[in-house]
Amino acid sequence: MPGARRAAPRRKRFYGTPPPGVSAADLKGYLIVIEGADGSGRSSQTRLLTQWLEQNGHATVNVGLRRSTLVSAELNAAKRGNVLSRTTMSLFYATDFADQLENVMIPAMRAGFVVLADRYIYTLMARDLVRGGDPEWVESLYGIAPVPDLVFLLRVSPRRLVQRNLEKNLELDFWESAMDVAISRDRFDSFMAYQKMIAREFTRMEEKYGFYPVNGNRTPTAVAATIRSRVAELVH
Amino acid sequence: MQSYRQSSQAQEAVRSGVLVAVEGLDGSGKSTQVYLLKRWLEIEGYRVFFTEWNSSVVVKKATRKGKKAQLLTPTTFSLIHCTDFADRYERQVLPLLRAGYIVLADRYIYTAFVRDAARRCDPQWVRNLYSFAVHPDITFFFRVPLETAVGRILAGRPKLKYHEAGMDLGFSTDPAESFRIFQGKIHRAYLACAREYDFEVIDGTLSIERQQQIVRQTVTKQIDLARFKRRG
Numbered sequence: 001m002p003g004a005r006r007a008a009p010r011r012k013r014f015y016g017t018p019p020p021g022v023s024a025a026d027l028k029g030y031l032i033v034i035e036g037a038d039g040s041g042r043s044s045q046t047r048l049l050t051q052w053l054e055q056n057g058h059a060t061v062n063v064g065l066r067r068s069t070l071v072s073a074e075l076n077a078a079k080r081g082n083v084l085s086r087t088t089m090s091l092f093y094a095t096d097f098a099d100q101l102e103n104v105m106i107p108a109m110r111a112g113f114v115v116l117a118d119r120y121i122y123t124l125m126a127r128d129l130v131r132g133g134d135p136e137w138v139e140s141l142y143g144i145a146p147v148p149d150l151v152f153l154l155r156v157s158p159r160r161l162v163q164r165n166l167e168k169n170l171e172l173d174f175w176e177s178a179m180d181v182a183i184s185r186d187r188f189d190s191f192m193a194y195q196k197m198i199a200r201e202f203t204r205m206e207e208k209y210g211f212y213p214v215n216g217n218r219t220p221t222a223v224a225a226t227i228r229s230r231v232a233e234l235v236h
Numbered sequence: 237m238q239s240y241r242q243s244s245q246a247q248e249a250v251r252s253g254v255l256v257a258v259e260g261l262d263g264s265g266k267s268t269q270v271y272l273l274k275r276w277l278e279i280e281g282y283r284v285f286f287t288e289w290n291s292s293v294v295v296k297k298a299t300r301k302g303k304k305a306q307l308l309t310p311t312t313f314s315l316i317h318c319t320d321f322a323d324r325y326e327r328q329v330l331p332l333l334r335a336g337y338i339v340l341a342d343r344y345i346y347t348a349f350v351r352d353a354a355r356r357c358d359p360q361w362v363r364n365l366y367s368f369a370v371h372p373d374i375t376f377f378f379r380v381p382l383e384t385a386v387g388r389i390l391a392g393r394p395k396l397k398y399h400e401a402g403m404d405l406g407f408s409t410d411p412a413e414s415f416r417i418f419q420g421k422i423h424r425a426y427l428a429c430a431r432e433y434d435f436e437v438i439d440g441t442l443s444i445e446r447q448q449q450i451v452r453q454t455v456t457k458q459i460d461l462a463r464f465k466r467r468g
Contacts, residue, residue, distance in 0.1 A: 019311040020356040070307050074298040085326035087368050091319035095312055102309045140364040144311060
């Protein structure tokens with residue numbers, strides 16, 4: 001953009017110790033995260049933001065959960081069967097995250113890309129915590145993660161979520177209803193209860209991790225406008 | 237002594253079952269010793285179960301793919317093996333311990349500690365990763381000079397596997413040389429672990445019979461075997 005001043009990206013850091021061979025000083029670019037439940041409009045917002053960034057000349061890379069070359073297929077198979085215990089499932093997801101971290105996110109950040117993450121470690125941690133995981137354990141596990149420059153949290157009321165999920169899939173997903181947690185045999189009750197539990201975890205994390213909450217009970221265009229104006233302050 | 241937390245479930249497991257692990261370099265003779273220990277306990281009529289460090293079905297495919305395509309970094313190598321361990325632990329080891337068995341493990345979490353340390357993963361991070369697992373009641377460490385262990389493996393195996401030789405670490409392009417350097421790092425990490433976790437160190441240069449005698453004496457002394465006698 002002609003005439004636009006380019007602010008130096010903030011110095012990067014990690015939540016804990018970076019993976020071997022990685023130094024925070026080598027990381028340029030930006031890491032922007034969009035968090036929110038299924039049906040909160042995350043994917044649409046990721047798409048809209050990517051488009052806007054590219055339109056403004058920023059090279060952008062998308063990452064998300066269960067997209068690693070290494071384990072995504074196996075993770076999908078394990079999900080279908082509901083065969084893994086809690087710790088195993090957590091670690092499997094962490095492997096998927098680490099694979100994308102080291103093979104996609106870090107190289108892209110070194111090259112000065114904007115990395116746009118459709119969900120990040122917070123979803124993984126929240127899922128673990130509502131299932132009784134040890135907070136210290138999960139935090140240490142994800143100590144290998146870089147601290148994002150921005151984290152948007154799309155807040156949508158459980159009632160709107162349930163409606164959007166039904167409109168999209170005609171049924172409530174086994175995992176988004178946390179049927180493995182056995183809150184209730186009734187899928188609707190279970191979905192509502194689980195989404196509230198997750199929302200509570202996110203609220204707890206909001207201050208600690210500096211989330212930028214966005215009211216997701218609005219039209220996609222209105223939500224996108226809020227997100228863009230915040231991103232514009234960071235990425236010039 | 238352990239600085240990190242263990243779940244109440246894990247602690248309960250320790251009270252009803254017992255866990256005996258064997259650790260040592262490849263070629264240290266630990267598998268022979270744990271086999272003899274198992275046979276002795278079985279023949280004497282104790283509830284005993286043997287488990288070894290190999291892949292669970294669910295995770296196996298991913299591990300194999302990662303190794304074959306050399307997709308693994310030290311971090312994902314560590315995580316995928318921990319996933320694999322967790323699956324076996326939650327599915328088999330913990331239920332057996334809670335059900336009141338003597339569980340014998342050929343390699344345990346310390347194998348990961350030393351191997352991942354040799355791959356330069358942060359030691360504290362790795363220890364925390366495995367903190368869901370109980371520590372064994374006894375860990376036997378079969379100590380042999382580095383050259384003895386390396387010599388046994390190199391003599392007995394025509395071709396070393398890529399990760400087994402630590403080729404991913406770029407110490408050397410010669411597999412045998414790379415293996416030697418990698419095992420040296422593991423050896424030193426084991427010695428540090430032996431002090432940190434109070435391993436029962438067995439001199440792996442003694443005769444098989446003598447080593448087994450010490451192993452059986454230690455087990456008899458430290459474990460109330462009568463609790464594990466099969467009835468009828």
